């Protein structure tokens with residue numbers, strides 16, 4: 072195994088179990104030698120750490136050499152808050168939040184600086200749209216802004232707060248989805264808009280953080296995966312089948328394939344790559360028609 076990330080420290084935000092994209096990204100970075108810090112959303116941090124302690128992820132933790140994936144430390148975070156002064160009373164008084172103080176982005180950055188000094192890689196692997204099941208036409212202002220706040224602005228805030236503690240040559244990565252640029256029916260609640268903002272911000276942040284800190288900012292536009300968040304939207308199995316039936320590569324998309332692409336973008340191998348959106352989706356983004364459409368085949372001769 073290539074250990075090119077030996078001695079590097081990676082923060083991965085948005086791992087809640089071993090089913091989403093955060094897990095294979097963190098695991099691949101670990102395989103390549105990085106020290107892994109996680110930041111977990113406060114409402115699920117206890118479930119995650121308890122499941123870990125109880126051995127529920129044991130099978131998924133096995134690495135290519137048979138040893139186990141290890142996490143150095145887990146921080147609580149809520150990526151919709153940048154500073155303590157923004158946290159409303161009902162959240163401050165919530166028992167789960169009281170049990171995990173210091174969860175705003177600026178506080179997590181300060182804590183990591185105290186614990187480790189500097190970071191080399193930050194992965195933003197989170198999204199939340201409370202009205203994602205609503206068509207955009209039926210999305211409230213609150214729902215739309217909430218989707219943007221947790222799914223897009225959080226990345227801007229990450230670069231603002233973690234950028235100053237990154238080593239030169241360090242890299243940020245976020246996860247986006249094709250619904251930013253093409254219509255994916257059902258991806259509602261302003262989530263399509265949030266992903267469009269996230270992709271635009273990736274370019275702008277790459278420019279500004281490149282100039283200011285000498286660090287890189289990229290995104291992966293990932294294909295469909297039946298993660299916990301995707302299952303909550305409700306049509307993920309349809310999207311997985313559609314991609315397999317209509318994409319250039321007629322195979323399952325493995326979460327580990329996103330992990331490997333992420334490790335490349337975060338590693339020194341990608342030292343000249345910044346401001347880019349890399350599609351890791353078996354090529355479905357490139358298609359302009361549906362291969363399984365009877366209407367298509369009824370009018371095409373060859």
Ligand SMILES: NC(=O)c1ccc[n+]([C@@H]2O[C@H](COP(=O)([O-])OP(=O)(O)OC[C@H]3O[C@@H](n4cnc5c(N)ncnc54)[C@H](O)[C@@H]3O)[C@@H](O)[C@H]2O)c1
Nearest residue numbers: 085087091092112150197198199246248295296298300301
């Ligand atoms: N699953 C897919 O098909 C797919 C496709 C393309 C892109 N993505 C993107 O991948 C990323 C990870 O999603 P996933 O599908 O792996 O699901 P997931 O459920 O594994 O990850 C989403 C994570 O976001 C965290 N989160 C939500 N709100 C948060 C907040 N306020 N603060 C901190 N953390 C918060 C959740 O705790 C969860 O761990 C998301 O950006 C998603 O849009 C997913």
